[in-house]
Amino acid sequence: MKNTDIAAPDYFHKVVDCQWACPAHTPVPEYIRLIAAGRYSDAYMVNWKSNVFPGILGRTCDRPCEPACRRVRVEDEPVAICRLKRVAADYKDDITARLPKPASKKNGKRIALVGGGPASLTVARDLAPLGYHVVVFDSDPKAGGMIRTQIPKFRLPDSVIDEECGYILNLGVEFRGGKRIDSMKALLAEGWDAIFVGSGAPRGRDLDIPGRKEAAANIHIGIDWLSSVSFGHTTMIGKRVIVLGGGNTAMDCCRSARRLGGEEVNVVVRSGFDEMKASPWEKEDAQHEDIPIHNYLVPKEFIHEAGKLTGITFEKVKAERDAKGRRKLVPAGEPDQRFPCDDVLVAVGQENAFPWIERDNGIEFDEWNMPKVDKVTFASTNPKVFFGGDAAFGPKNIIWAVAHGHEAAVSIDKMLNGEDLTDRPLPAVEMMSQKMGIHEWSYDNEIELDKRYKVPLRDKVVALKDIKAEVELGFDVQLAVAEAGRCLNCDVQTVFTAELCIECDACVDICPMDCITFTPNGEEAELRTRLTAPSTTLSQDLYVQDGLKTGRVMVKDEDVCLHCSLCAERCPTGAWDMQKFLLDMTYAGTSCRPPRRSAA
Amino acid sequence: MTYLAKPKFHHPDLPKNELGYTHRDYEGTVSTLCAGCGHDSITAAIIQSCFELSIEPHRVAKISGIGCSSKTPTYFLGNSHGFNSVHGRMPSVLTGANLANRDLIYLGVSGDGDSASIGLGQFAHSLRRGVNMTYIVENNGVYGLTKGQFSATADRGSKSKRGVINTDNSIDLAAMALQLGASFVARSFSGDKQQLVPIISAAIMHKGAAFIDIISPCVAFNNHAGSTKSFDFVREHNEAVNRLDFISSRMPIEVKYDPGTIEVVEQHDGSKIALRKLAADYEPHDRAAALGFLQHHAAKGQIVTGLLYMEKASEDLHGHLHTVDVPLNTLNAKELCPGQAALDKYNASLR
Numbered sequence: 008m009k010n011t012d013i014a015a016p017d018y019f020h021k022v023v024d025c026q027w028a029c030p031a032h033t034p035v036p037e038y039i040r041l042i043a044a045g046r047y048s049d050a051y052m053v054n055w056k057s058n059v060f061p062g063i064l065g066r067t068c069d070r071p072c073e074p075a076c077r078r079v080r081v082e083d084e085p086v087a088i089c090r091l092k093r094v095a096a097d098y099k100d101d102i103t104a105r106l107p108k109p110a111s112k113k114n115g116k117r118i119a120l121v122g123g124g125p126a127s128l129t130v131a132r133d134l135a136p137l138g139y140h141v142v143v144f145d146s147d148p149k150a151g152g153m154i155r156t157q158i159p160k161f162r163l164p165d166s167v168i169d170e171e172c173g174y175i176l177n178l179g180v181e182f183r184g185g186k187r188i189d190s191m192k193a194l195l196a197e198g199w200d201a202i203f204v205g206s207g208a209p210r211g212r213d214l215d216i217p218g219r220k221e222a223a224a225n226i227h228i229g230i231d232w233l234s235s236v237s238f239g240h241t242t243m244i245g246k247r248v249i250v251l252g253g254g255n256t257a258m259d260c261c262r263s264a265r266r267l268g269g270e271e272v273n274v275v276v277r278s279g280f281d282e283m284k285a286s287p288w289e290k291e292d293a294q295h296e297d298i299p300i301h302n303y304l305v306p307k308e309f310i311h312e313a314g315k316l317t318g319i320t321f322e323k324v325k326a327e328r329d330a331k332g333r334r335k336l337v338p339a340g341e342p343d344q345r346f347p348c349d350d351v352l353v354a355v356g357q358e359n360a361f362p363w364i365e366r367d368n369g370i371e372f373d374e375w376n377m378p379k380v381d382k383v384t385f386a387s388t389n390p391k392v393f394f395g396g397d398a399a400f401g402p403k404n405i406i407w408a409v410a411h412g413h414e415a416a417v418s419i420d421k422m423l424n425g426e427d428l429t430d431r432p433l434p435a436v437e438m439m440s441q442k443m444g445i446h447e448w449s450y451d452n453e454i455e456l457d458k459r460y461k462v463p464l465r466d467k468v469v470a471l472k473d474i475k476a477e478v479e480l481g482f483d484v485q486l487a488v489a490e491a492g493r494c495l496n497c498d499v500q501t502v503f504t505a506e507l508c509i510e511c512d513a514c515v516d517i518c519p520m521d522c523i524t525f526t527p528n529g530e531e532a533e534l535r536t537r538l539t540a541p542s543t544t545l546s547q548d549l550y551v552q553d554g555l556k557t558g559r560v561m562v563k564d565e566d567v568c569l570h571c572s573l574c575a576e577r578c579p580t581g582a583w584d585m586q587k588f589l590l591d592m593t594y595a596g597t598s599c600r601p602p603r604r605s606a607a
Numbered sequence: 608m609t610y611l612a613k614p615k616f617h618h619p620d621l622p623k624n625e626l627g628y629t630h631r632d633y634e635g636t637v638s639t640l641c642a643g644c645g646h647d648s649i650t651a652a653i654i655q656s657c658f659e660l661s662i663e664p665h666r667v668a669k670i671s672g673i674g675c676s677s678k679t680p681t682y683f684l685g686n687s688h689g690f691n692s693v694h695g696r697m698p699s700v701l702t703g704a705n706l707a708n709r710d711l712i713y714l715g716v717s718g719d720g721d722s723a724s725i726g727l728g729q730f731a732h733s734l735r736r737g738v739n740m741t742y743i744v745e746n747n748g749v750y751g752l753t754k755g756q757f758s759a760t761a762d763r764g765s766k767s768k769r770g771v772i773n774t775d776n777s778i779d780l781a782a783m784a785l786q787l788g789a790s791f792v793a794r795s796f797s798g799d800k801q802q803l804v805p806i807i808s809a810a811i812m813h814k815g816a817a818f819i820d821i822i823s824p825c826v827a828f829n830n831h832a833g834s835t836k837s838f839d840f841v842r843e844h845n846e847a848v849n850r851l852d853f854i855s856s857r858m859p860i861e862v863k864y865d866p867g868t869i870e871v872v873e874q875h876d877g878s879k880i881a882l883r884k885l886a887a888d889y890e891p892h893d894r895a896a897a898l899g900f901l902q903h904h905a906a907k908g909q910i911v912t913g914l915l916y917m918e919k920a921s922e923d924l925h926g927h928l929h930t931v932d933v934p935l936n937t938l939n940a941k942e943l944c945p946g947q948a949a950l951d952k953y954n955a956s957l958r
Binding site for chain 2: 081516556
């Protein structure tokens with residue numbers, strides 16, 4: 008194998024599994040250390056810079072970081088990264104003085120953002136302080152988009168949305184609430200320098216089976232119903248409710264129904280429980296509120312009597328694999344099942360909808376009626392129009408919308424400065440030794456087995472009575488510090504200098520995970536068979552360095568390294584050092600224009 | 608060294624031996640020796656060897672004297688019996704323990720100061736008697752605990768860290784062990800575990816006095832230019848006569864070798880050693896030739912490593928003394944006082 012190029016920003020970035028998995032690449036271990044040190048405001052600002060909505064995401068994020076967490080590979084459950092983010096938001100001081108100031112001088116460029124959700128707000132935050140005149144349009148009176156309309160208040164209180172949207176709007180962003188954009192042509196005619204479409208995926212899929220029309224009065228589309236609940240238009244539901252669908256929206260629907268009078272709320276999904284799209288913790292939350300989830304049931308017919316819904320018939324199915332190995336649902340041959348109910352919430356998916364974009368504006372659409380959007384620049388085929396969030400590539404989640412927003416902002420900024428959009432700025436990378444003394448490091452390297460701590464919940468009886476009572480109470484300081492202590496500090500990297508190594512084997516002998524091997528070089532697949540411990544996670548890199556006196560190479564399997572620093576403590580010559588890798592994404596602004604130095 | 612205990616985490620796919628243990632189960636407490644000490648590598652090699660042999664930790668007694676080397680039994684086999692004895696007196700404590708309980712596996716761990724200076728006499732007599740043990744000398748040629756004076760195994764002409772040239776002749780413990788009748792003699796290097804681990808395994812399974820001289824560089828006081836026990840010097844002057852693979856009696860021989868290059872030696876317990884010759888003219892079953900070879904190469908400044916000598920039909924002290932098969936410490940009054948009739952019979956035999 009070739010020598011590993013640790014100067015490439017991606018190499019050590021991949022070792023920080025959580026940060027690599029995060030679409031916005033938030034430096035997770037960095038803010039967790041700050042929380043452990045009681046520096047909540049600093050932790051909040053690290054988050055705010057990267058993911059814009061720490062308080063919101065700390066309650067609602069889809070957490071791609073957590074399944075990636077190294078604790079999963081070396082112990083069992085990931086660090087509660089998401090809920091620690093909330094800790095930073097909960098315990099911070101007033102941070103308004105640390106936010107960017109509205110631009111004192113405008114640069115004369117006008118940008119329209121369609122939709123007031125997370126993608127648009129991210130673009131606004133990145134561009135407004137640079138002097139752009141940014142205008143956000145939304146049909147709702149307040150900013151937030153789906154954050155405000157679709158996420159139930161018992162998961163995310165309005166106060167948090169107001170606060171974090173407020174930080175952005177106070178940067179000199181103009182928000183035109185209650186103003187729905189219904190023609191792209193008209194908007195283009197207004198002469199904006201750039202337009203960003205962050206209008207989400209606002210259309211809930213319907214279920215066209217017999218009885219749908221007749222029983223329509225008691226059949227509701229999930230996201231529309233949630234939105235109506237959110238604005239207080241809907242305050243009641245029948246005693247017996249069936250929620251169709253297995254995604255996170257379905258979980259929000261069933262839990263909301265429990266609070267609006269639903270006594271017998273059942274979730275019914277077509278496929279298996281394990282195949283449900285909802286995050287495992289959201290399923291747990293629903294079950295905790297006495298909501299059974301029935302699986303392998305395909306809705307066949309809405310039963311109604313005189314226009315009044317009385318129940319649904321389901322066909323029982325089972326999963327089979329066809330000759331090509333594809334999973335298919337086939338009838339199980341059991342009698343149909345009938346669930347009586349008063350109301351149905353249909354949460355079987357969301358779709359994009361662009362009836363307001365005329366097809367002759369230079370914005371091309373593909374065969375699925377989605378705009379053609381560049382995956383890197385987020386530009387459409389009209390050079391002035393950009394897309395992001397769910398509007399770009401279909402329904403994802405908030406953190407993806409934020410990531411899209413940052414990139415689209417860079418594109419808009421570059422375009423309006425006459426630069427090549429495809430020339431993307433590299434992240435800035437800083438490596439700094441953490442050595443403080445012979446046995447002292449500037450991070451907590453004493454790694455222990457420690458199970459994940461649970462977030463305290465509001466008493467169920469109380470929580471179910473009030474749809475606005477937040478269920479999760481958040482970690483208290485003691486729990487937060489304990490949970491923060493579970494972080495393995497994967498960003499503190501093991502850096503090896505071959506010229507200093509005397510090949511004494513001290514690091515090999517002390518490594519608790521048997522990560523390190525000194526051996527003759529070879530091709531990767533073959534080399535992996537010769538390592539001290541089995542090397543099975545092929546997605547995890549091998550760190551290879553040659554230049555040793557014996558002609559062998561040092562090979563470190565990054566897979567299960569605990570970043571405990573024992574290799575460095577045991578090294579008599581300082582060939583191993585623990586260096587903190589801090590990756591700073593480059594956002595819109597002057598720093599994204601000249602190419603920045605690569606790394607380390 | 609480190610103040611931290613090694614975390615309890617271990618690699619999720621760590622192999623287990625026949626007892627269901629991983630190599631981590633053979634560790635002791637974390638080492639307090641200097642970072643990079645060769646002794647820690649020997650500790651790791653002993654751990655690996657005991658793991659591979661599926662030795663039950665409670666069946667091992669590790670006995671040591673005084674010195675850096677003699678601290679190491681704390682760092683391996685944390686669930687075994689241990690005795691940290693007086694300086695240079697490891698061999699007599701080990702001999703006594705072995706006589707009392709022949710069923711345990713005895714690991715004598717000593718250093719060049721402990722065995723070549725203060726304990727030279729004990730070293731000699733334990734080997735001469737053929738005590739069934741694995742006698743390991745962690746040899747760094749220097750008194751590390753007292754900050755780097757030459758020990759008795761330091762080569763004449765080698766330079767101390769302060770720049771002083773050694774004018775005394777050195778003691779070659781492996782050569783002495785050959786002369787004293789040890790039935791298994793090997794030399795190895797802490798920086799070459801591929802060679803060291805099978806040698807330790809073979810020595811543990813050997814019946815009789817097995818002696819291993821392990822060159823173990825002292826990173827603090829004897830790893831500089833001019834030292835003959837430094838990593839660089841040993842690597843440059845290492846003359847390995849053979850490589851061996853230890854094959855446990857429970858494992859079939861799967862490895863195929865070219866005929867003529869390999870010799871399979873069976874040990875008393877049925878385990879086998881596959882010896883791969885590296886030096887064509889080396890014969891590891893000829894004591895006199897081995898001695899000559901050692902001295903010849905030592906004169907050229909070379910360090911001969913590998914299995915130097917092994918007696919095929921070895922015997923130990925218990926064999927020489929015709930002791931009973933059961934450990935002496937399990938004999939009770941019934942066996943030890945067989946009664947008047949037995950005494951009369953014995954007395955009659957002397958008349």
